[in-house]
Amino acid sequence: MLCGIPGLSWAQGAAAPEPQRIAVRAARLFDGKSDKLLPDAVVLIEGSTLQAVGTGLAIPAGTRVIDLGNVTLMPGLIDAHSHLLLDLHEESGDGAMISTIVQQSTADRALLGVKLGLEMLEAGVTTVRDVGNSGVNGDVALRNAIQRGWVRGPRISACTRALAPHGGQFATLQPAAQDLIEQEYVTLSGVEEARRAVRQAIADGADCIKVIVDNGHNLLSVEELKVIVEEAHRSKRPVAAHTTTDESVRNAVEAGVDSVEHGYSLPDDVLAPMARKRIFLVPTEGPIDQCDSLGAKLGDAERQRRMRERCRKLITKANDRIRRAVAAGVRLAAGSDMYIAIPGLTRGQASVQGFSAYVEAGVKPVDVLRAATLNAAELLRMQDRIGSVEANKLADLLAVEGDPLKDIGALKQVRFVMKDGQVILDARSPEGGRAGLQ
Numbered sequence: 098m099l100c101g102i103p104g105l106s107w108a109q110g111a112a113a114p115e116p117q118r119i120a121v122r123a124a125r126l127f128d129g130k131s132d133k134l135l136p137d138a139v140v141l142i143e144g145s146t147l148q149a150v151g152t153g154l155a156i157p158a159g160t161r162v163i164d165l166g167n168v169t170l171m172p173g174l175i176d177a178h179s180h181l182l183l184d185l186h187e188e189s190g191d192g193a194m195i196s197t198i199v200q201q202s203t204a205d206r207a208l209l210g211v212k213l214g215l216e217m218l219e220a221g222v223t224t225v226r227d228v229g230n231s232g233v234n235g236d237v238a239l240r241n242a243i244q245r246g247w248v249r250g251p252r253i254s255a256c257t258r259a260l261a262p263h264g265g266q267f268a269t270l271q272p273a274a275q276d277l278i279e280q281e282y283v284t285l286s287g288v289e290e291a292r293r294a295v296r297q298a299i300a301d302g303a304d305c306i307k308v309i310v311d312n313g314h315n316l317l318s319v320e321e322l323k324v325i326v327e328e329a330h331r332s333k334r335p336v337a338a339h340t341t342t343d344e345s346v347r348n349a350v351e352a353g354v355d356s357v358e359h360g361y362s363l364p365d366d367v368l369a370p371m372a373r374k375r376i377f378l379v380p381t382e383g384p385i386d387q388c389d390s391l392g393a394k395l396g397d398a399e400r401q402r403r404m405r406e407r408c409r410k411l412i413t414k415a416n417d418r419i420r421r422a423v424a425a426g427v428r429l430a431a432g433s434d435m436y437i438a439i440p441g442l443t444r445g446q447a448s449v450q451g452f453s454a455y456v457e458a459g460v461k462p463v464d465v466l467r468a469a470t471l472n473a474a475e476l477l478r479m480q481d482r483i484g485s486v487e488a489n490k491l492a493d494l495l496a497v498e499g500d501p502l503k504d505i506g507a508l509k510q511v512r513f514v515m516k517d518g519q520v521i522l523d524a525r526s527p528e529g530g531r532a533g534l535q
């Protein structure tokens with residue numbers, strides 16, 4: 098194989114194939130920018146790129162036409178907070194996480210990511226930002242495999258191991274467990290360790306930096322966070338900050354991170370600086386009716402009731418902080434934080450269902466769609482390539498039945514998915530919609 102004339106391959110001399118030309122027609126288009134739907138939409142695609150978008154555009158001869166009929170076409174969705182290499186079957190406690198680390202190699206988890214990634218793609222999520230809990234850089238391996246065309250999955254912005262204060266995200270572990278923690282987190286103390294951790298992440302292939310600001314026993318300081326932001330931004334990587342308390346979100350916002358993840362507690366004094374610094378909030382709670390399925394395996398009806406009530410209270414409080422944030426001018430980017438198996442739903446379906454929870458918090462459906470497209474694209478620093486349906490962007494498309502601007506539930510009715518100009522799913526086709534690897 099290597100003994101031939103350097104640079105001469107079997108394919109040499111053959112003309113490069115013409116890029117495929119496709120026209121997608123749909124009754125309605127949400128382009129990601131306008132608040133209104135465009136009727137009788139035509140999207141012209143060449144290779145992986147959108148060439149033109151408009152109402153009733155003329156379709157050049159020799160173009161393959163995909164007429165989707167009475168659907169709403171829109172940009173492929175973006176999940177800014179995914180965990181494709183984690184699939185727990187119980188939500189609370191460290192036990193499930195510890196057994197994952199102990200029993201599954203990073204290779205195992207990357208292969209799990211192939212399965213869950215495909216489920217995301219088939220639900221219309223064409224890009225994710227995967228924010229840690231991926232073993233030792235398994236997210237980078239999965240991202241690269243998808244980029245190389247080895248497997249089919251969403252475009253991945255990979256954060257590698259999350260940076261964290263000592264202890265990672267575990268409750269107390271014995272000192273002997275330090276190796277185990279380092280399989281999942283890079284723990285740091287002090288500004289030089291913070292700097293080193295970011296540089297290590299970038300060397301490991303990170304597109305973004307995830308930092309756990311509070312972990313229940315330790316809290317990173319503003320000085321440590323500032324160095325993390327400075328190093329990440331020097332390499333043009335955004336910083337995603339996991340915060341759950343008033344102190345941690347204040348530190349993160351003061352240090353100038355790019356997004357507050359969860360932000361379950363958002364005191365009023367951080368909202369104005371968040372809006373001014375254009376820091377996104379990535380809320381990650383699910384719809385309130387998810388509480389109803391909690392504790393289904395518990396025989397004890399009283400415990401079940403208490404658990405569900407607590408869940409409803411938590412979500413109601415969380416919805417309140419979304420309302421306050423939006424009123425203060427803070428922009429949202431959609432993030433599912435889905436890492437558990439939800440019975441009856443694929444990972445993609447469960448993740449998209451999470452976005453509809455923002456409507457329960459009073460966010461208009463069009464703003465939910467924007468949080469899951471254009472805003473998330475900006476947060477990922479990919480807004481020149483994805484997030485809207487317009488000329489020169491990548492051909493990432495989703496079509497759903499109905500009108501998601503009126504009823505966000507329409508996102509469940511997926512009819513068509515395209516990524517990079519390749520048809521992933523087409524419900525009109527007799528094979529049941531799934532397209533094979535091309």
Ligand SMILES: [Zn+2]
Pocket residue numbers: 178180228434
């Ligand atoms: Zn998460």
